[in-house]
Amino acid sequence: MNPLAPLHRLVWTALLAAAVAAGAWIVVPIGPVPVSLQPLFVFLAGYALGPRRGALCILLYILAGVIGLPVFAGGRSGPAQLLGPTGGYLLGFVLSAWITGLATGGHGRALTWVRGLGFGIPALIAAYVPGVFWLRHVLDTDWTRALALGLAPFLPWDCLKIVAAVACYRLLSRCRLLPGNGDAAPPGGGSCPRTG
Template sequence: MTHNSLTDLHRLIWTSLMAASIGVGAYLIVPIGPVPVSMQPFFVFLTGYVLGPRRGVMAVGLYLLAGIIGLPVFAGGRSGLGHLFGPTGGYLFAWTLGAWFCGLARKNNFVIPWLRGVAFGVAGLISIYLVGAVWLKFALSIDWGKAVIVGVVPFIAWDAIKIVLALLVSRYLSSHGLLPGQR
């Protein structure tokens, strides 16, 4: 195998690994209402930081496809189109935006500067909350205030911690030369 094909294989493996990690995060939940607290956002942020915007979106898309075809990768081990289009569907779809924003923090550097990583992580989180809360409002036929109180407020502190942890992990992986395409 040539260097280029090994690099491509390494990136493909990382893309699959990150999609699988998002699915594993579905089993690490705290059920507090219609939208559970899970470790999935941590893996979504990490996916973007590790893979960059394009491959980050591809990994989240692969995760969503796995759930659509029936693999139990959604929160609580659920799957299928019914769950994807249920109250949490907006958050699931918006994870592509979250991974994309976090991936933008990488640019051409493997080590993401702290401020840049946090800023793009927060931008990704805001996009997830925006799409998720709008979807939740219409899926449950609730008013805007309730959608924000139920679908955003309980998660802000948790998700802020997840952004910082994902940034720490990606910086650690980078410092040890473990990221795809890194030599």
């Protein structure tokens, strides 16, 4: 076993937590829940780190926001964000990373499109269920409005983010950059793109 493997995983955990935070700054404010790039990095954290480390990565991100770093959507921070309209989605992100992590176990294994998307769809549902439930509670509204505000505008884009996360994982795996063994190429072979 590579003696640097634990350090490699720790670096990847911090890197992906930072990527989730960066995704929170890339937003389109369309209502109480903005469109952001966060789900892409949440899914990727699970695929790359596995269920336990993926969930811990998202908890690290949430902790950073709770203690005051401006990492939540739109640069917000503080514990009050967990009680706001997007609080349920933050909890859902932890579940999402855990579910996508089940697809690979966090060992740099090859990930087929079918397996990646097969775990990505339930991960997306895991984000939406607590998100929409909590949004409905915070806004004190009916289910129709909660679904219109917290699900309908995001579903097509978030499905594309699952596809993008699987594509990123497959590229990172092919280039042997992932934590774990990182030496399994996806079916069909292929090589790491070269520059220069």
